[in-house]
Amino acid sequence: MDSEILALQEAARGRFSIERELGRGGMGVVVLARDLALDRAVALKVLPVTLARQPALRERFLREARTAAGLSHPNVVPIHAVEEHDDVVFFVMGYVDGETLARRVSRVGPLSPADATRLVQEVAWALAYAHGRGIVHRDIKPDNILIERATGRALVTDFGIARVADATRALTIDGHVMGTAQFMSPEQAAGEKVDGRSDLYSLGVVAFLALTGALPFEAESVTALLAMQVTRPAPPVASRRPGIPARLATAIDRCLAKQPDDRFPSAEALADALTEVETRTVDVPPQVRNFQRVAEQSTMMLFIVTVFSLVSLPGSGSRWPAIIGGPVGAIAAVLLDLGRRARQLLIDGYGAGDVIRAFVVERDAREAEVAVMYSGKRQARIARMRRRAFIVAGTCMPLAIALLFTRRLLHWPKPLSIGLAMPFYIAAIVALIIGLNSSPKAERRSWAFAGRLWRSGFTLFFFRLAGLGVRAEDRAAPSLDPTRADVVLPDAVRRDLPELPKLLERYDATLAALRRREEDVERALAEVGPGAAGDGGDGAWRADTPSSAEGAGVTTRAVLLSRRLSLVSDLRSALELVRAQRTDVVAAHENVRIQLARVRAGIARSADLQPDAATLQSMLDAAQPGG
Incomplete structure (x- = not known):
C-alpha cells in the first residue's frame, strides 16, 4: 500500500475504514472508504504528501475542496468535509457507484446519440450551475465525468483546477499548463484568460469522443497537440459518425468553435439546445411496435415465398397454376391480415407516420448497436474470429467433398465415406455461419428489406387503403403507454403522490399540444411571406412624400401596413411564448424524472418529489391556452 494511503488510514482511523483505491489524478489519490458514524460509502481524495508539504499547493488543494463543497447540484459530486492532519490533507466526497465516461467508451465503444445527448445535457446543467457561481471547471474530460450505474445519470467531479472566474492568475505547477491537452480550449492552451465558454469547448471534445470513440485532434507531442487546438478547426462530428441527429451535431460543432464568441453564450444555452434533441427521441407505443414486428416478419415471409415461386416456375410446365396459386393465396392472406391490423392501429389513434417513425427508430438503434459492436478492440477481435472461421470453412469443405467423391476410387463403403465426410461438412457449415454472421451487414440483413419498404411511401399508401x-370520430387519441419508464412508479410514490401518474399523462398531452401550437404559428409566419416585416419586400411601404391628391390613399395604406406589422408582431410574440412554455415544461418534467431515478436508487424519499411535482403542475397550468 502506498505511503499516502497508509498516512490517510492513520489520520482517518476511527472515523473512516479504507477499502480500496479508486483512481489517481494529477492532484491526488482517491480511495473508497466507509463512514463509520453514518455507515455509508464515501470517496476520500488525499493530496500526495510531497505536495502537501508545499504551502502553495496545499493551500490550492484546500481552496479547490472548499470551492467544490459550496456546490450542491444533482449532476455534481458533493463534497461532505475537508480535513487537515499534519502532512495529510484530504476531503470526503459522495461515492458514485458507476464508472467514468472514459471507462464506458473504452469498454463498450461510442454511446448512442440518445445517451450522448443526455450525458452532454446533464454535464451542461452542472456547468451552468457552477458558472452561475463564478466557478470555471477548466478540466472537463471523460475521466472527470462519472456515470451512475443505477440511473445512468452523469456527475461532474474533480474541480482539480477550478477557480473563481474573476481570479486572473494562471494555475500552473512548475511552469506547466494544467489540464489535459486533448480537451483544452484554444484560449486555455494559449494561456489566455478563460470563462465558462472554455468549459463548453472541452465538453464539445468530450461529446465528440463519446459519439465517435476518437478525438478530433491527435498528435505525438503535447506541444503539437496544443498547437492544433489553437489553430486547426475541428472536423464536423457528423463526418466521423454519420446519421446522428442534426441538432446534436450542430450543437457539438458549435461548442468546438475556435473563438469563444462563436460558441454557445452559456452552458444553459447549450442544455436548452439539446432539449429539442432529447425530447424528440421517440418512444414507440406498444401498439405500433406490435404492428412493426408483424409487418417485418410478414414482409420477409412474402419475400421468401415470392422468390421460391419464381425459382420454381420455369420447370413447372402445365403445373404453373398450382405453383402460383398457393403463394398468391398466402400473399393475399398476409396482406389482408396486415390491412386489418393497420385499420385497428388507425382506430387506436396512430397512423402511417407512427409506423415510419418506428422503423426509423429501429434503424437508428441497430446502427448504434453496430457502431458499438464493430468499433475499436472489439472490431479487431471479431475480424480475427471471422478470418479463422473462413479458414476453417475453406479447409473442411474441400475435405468433405473429397471424401464423398473419391470413395469409388478407394472402394470405400458408402456409410464409411459419409461418416468420415460428415464431421468436416458440419464444421465447414458452422464456421461459414459464424463468419457470415460476424459482419456488420449480417446484423441488419434480416430486416433491411422490410425496413426500407415500410420507411417508404408504400406505408402511406397502405394505410390510406386500410383506412377507407x-x-x-372513430379514431381515438393514443393513450399513454403505462409501461413507460417515467410512469412505472415505485409503490411508495404511488401511495404518497397518487396524482403523479395523471400528471405525467397530462405532461405528454401538453407537450404534444405545445409542439402542434408551435408548428401552427411557424406555419402562419411562413405563409405571411418575407415582406411581412416591412423590410423592403413586395408588401413593404415606403414613406415617399405624397401629393395632395394622393394624401388620403397614402394615409390609408399607412394604417393598413401598421396593422399588418402589428399582427405579425403578435405572431412572433406567440411563437416566443410557446417556445418558452415548452422549455419550462420540459425542464420541470426533467426534474421529476431525476427525482424518480433518485427514489428508485434509494437516495431520496417519495416526499422529495412533491416540490418538483408541484412545479410541473404549475408549468402545465401556465401552458394551457389562456393560462
Missing part, C-alpha cells in the same frame, strides 16, 4: 371507411 374509418371516420375521424
